[in-house]
Amino acid sequence: MPEPSSTPARRVVVFGLGGTIAMTSTAGGGVVPALSADQLVDAVPGLADTGITVEVEDFRRVPGASLAFDDLAALAAAIQARLVAGADGVVITQGTDTIEETAYLLDLTHHRPEPVVVTGAMRNPTLAGADGPGNLLAAVQTAASPDTRELGAVVVFADEIHAAARVRKTHSTSGYTFVSANGGPLGYVVEGHARVLNHPTGRTTITTAAEPRPVEVALVTMVLGDTGTLLRAAADQCDGLVVAAFGVGHVPHRVVDTLTELAAAMPVVLASRTGAGSVLAHTYAFPGSESDLLGRGLISAGFLDPLKARILLHHLLSGGHDQADIRAAFAQAGGYTRPDQQTDHADTVMQTVQGATRA
Template sequence: MTVTTLPTVTYLALGGTIASVATTDPAHRSGAVPRLDAHDLLTGVPAIAETAHVDAHQLDLVPSPSLGFDDVQGALGAARRAVEAGASGVVVSQGTDTIEETAYLLDLGWDRPEPLVVTGAMRHASAPGADGPANLLAAVRVAVDPGARGRGVLVVLDDEVHAAATVRKTHTSSTGAFTSPGTGPLGWVTEGLPVFHAPAHRVPALTDHVAPLPPVALHRVSLDDDGRVLDALGDLGYRGAVVEGFGGGHVAERTLDAVHRLARRMPVVMASRTGAGSTLAATYGFPGGEIDLLDAGLVPAGRLDGLKSRLLLAVLLAVDAPPDRVHAEFLARGRSSSPQRRP
């Protein structure tokens, strides 16, 4: 009889919807709150024991809006220690509200080939059709799959595998809330097996410390915006800013002076508020168009959205990256297919 040795996976739990159950506790308002720890969640998915030996650790038990950079650093350090001790991969579960940010921040610090997989749930554990157990099982299966190695941090929900750099939460409650606009998922979990449709590729990690980070502002432009927020940012202690512009990266002419003043005080990244596609480089020549903004020294975000651009700029500022490296990192990580202008 052949004895099969199962791989080891480290499971790090932070709370969130996947760990939440409905409560009528008088000390709380009615509704779901995080209550289940890592061992509770594993016990609820016996099929995981057929996939891997899982070493579970409870790092926190909170809704994901309450997570911060220190929590991400704690998970990053625990994940690194786990693979150094021999784990084939690591799974992190948390609330879905901030997965697109925490996963990307983890990716900026994850320098190992072993898979680091982030998952969660859209329906709490006591809801009909709770998706947490299936997501956790799929995440473990991805974490031990050889095809997941060398891909950086992955996000697995609804049997889809997404890259941390592209994934977004695009619906408030659907179990299919997570998508990668413009690129699609890297792969799927089909009949229990991860299947990837592209070779493994990633941009190298930037740092092993993602906390503390300097403050970076994120401003989304809007119709008839007068720019007063931009003028205020320089006096609020921010070290950098991301402007989510109209379309391919544009602002109103009335705010152009404020953008220029801000760019003289700190690094400013130009992203798009659209949620898909790349910032433009050489199409529009009107005042406030992308040509004007790039000539003023703004850094094009490429395909990175404002949330991810904020994290990347903060990490680059934390490592004292000079302006030319900031441009180069956004060019590489934004993966833009259009030519980029330099200031």
């Protein structure tokens, strides 16, 4: 008989938050999140054969759309406690509606090397071809892999591994809804193993305030013929604003004065509504162009899409950071300042985790 392995089993903690992956039918029709995290894990074929020790925490049972910042703060603290206690990685199962936002918030606040893996399902367990068990198995295998350390939070879906800062939900029903338009997936789960093919050059993490303050950050998308009605409505209701602008960072000339006033009163971040690519800085020069708006005090989101930009701005404002801090954080997180160019001022705001480099 073969000698038993002296290598201890990898230990992964699964946090269940609800969502489609945990939904079952109701008597009146439709599905609701009702399955426990234990039930989800028990229903995964082949998980017991991986040799990975899986612990379970039934954390929430809500739709993804109902998750809030308080839920994520509590989750981040619970993750930290489990990792300090020796877990090799964690998996979060939740609704896909907000995965691209929750994963990025967890990434911003995760300073340790162990992987934090977020997954879910597009087809609930009552449907033929439910994708939850396969996604959960791949997520656990990714969380247990030594090769995914130092990547921060990632989203694992349809056997693809995506960086939290890049991933977006792009289809309302497809099982292949999650994509990373800027850079592609980090790797894939192949025959039960996480295969990481590329690493980010770095990622931005920001220390969480001991007592975060409640803030309101709005996201307003520019549309054809926009006259600024929604922007003006945000003036007295918000602590910060993200503008999802046309193309490389353009808005109608009619809203320029409104944005100028808003930028003088609160942080206003300029992002692109396109879903890929970066806001530019100095290519166009007409009123409402990117160079015009940045000159009026708006802050570039760089490569961050509007949803990620809102998460970053919310986290910074809730931590009490000022305009200078916010500009420094966006310059780095948006891809316009390399980690080795970080200023002393920026270093007081954030910590940067360098990505490993492979030939």
